[in-house]
Amino acid sequence: MPEIQQPETESSIIRVIAAAGDLRLHRFRSRTFQNTRFLRVWLPPGYDDPANSGRRYPILYLNDGQNLFEASTSFTGVEWQVDETADRLIREGVIPPMIIVGLDNAGKARLREYMPHRSLNPMMMRVQGSRYPKFLFKEVAPFVARNYRVAPGPENTGLGGSSLGALIALYTAIQEPNLIGHLLLESPSLWASNRQIIRDSRAVRRWPERVYLGIGTAETGKPERDRSAVDDVRELNGILHRAGLDDRRLRFVVEDGGNHHESAWARRFPEVLRFLYGS
Secondary structure (H helix, E strand, O other): OOEEEOOOOOOOEEEEEOOOOEEEEEEEEEOOOOEEEEEEEEEOOOOOOHHHOOOOEOEEEEEOHHHOOOOOOOOOOOOOOHHHHHHHHHHOOOOOOOEEEEEOOOHHHHHHHHOOOOEEOOEEOOOOHHHHHHHHHHHHHHHHHHHOOEOOOHHHEEEEEEOHHHHHHHHHHHHOOOOOOEEEEEOOOOOHHHHHHHHHHOOOOOOOOEEEEEEEOOOOOOHHHHHHHHHHHHHHHHHHHHOOOOOOOEEEEEEOOOOOOHHHHHHHHHHHHHHHHOO
8 A cells, every 4th residue: 555645734635655756646526527536646757856847747637547556546456557657758768757647537427427428338328428528628627737837738738548438538539629639548438329439530620649549359358349349449540540640640559368457558558658758
């Protein structure tokens, strides 16, 4: 269990001594969803150095924040190792120093908040995913910008997630094409709502500057469903290519034997950061 320090003068911040770097937790109340969750803000090496006091940093928002930094809070007991990977690549000069924000899911409300369209399988009629772009850009992003030195503009803003967290990230990129410059979609649940998000994607003309699509060939362990999941992501890859994204802007990875699990997403995360933020 990581050591937690609660500073006397900053009652709204919980500092976690993470495996690598400075991880700060904010208990965040959302007016959009009418609930409370943690925002997990990871700061790059040197963020608090006086020499960097005027520096502003690119930012990457990632869904399912519980699964990113600490095995003890992860749904499966396995983390993405976001802090270790980002810290290493920054120190090696592969990517620039950046801020990474994990947005915790809402537990039992996760499915409802990450589903933008009504669905019969799973049965979900009262979805709230259409509110997610407002939650992110009208609530979370302004809060983070007030408290941390965030560089503005889509060229400095990324969003991503896995599974349903990737579905809502894709939906948000479609709804707010001028706000996101880097998009990460790991094992996206494109099957949801009878593949409505794929149909929506066909009409999009502006996409983020860089998009990473990742999928494994053993997502479910059921061959027919596994083939369908890969085929769906291949179709989205084709849509993005036809919209003008070349190999410099789009990376499509099918991992042989990769499954629907944090361990797979952690394994691919170094490549994700190199592609989305490397020079």
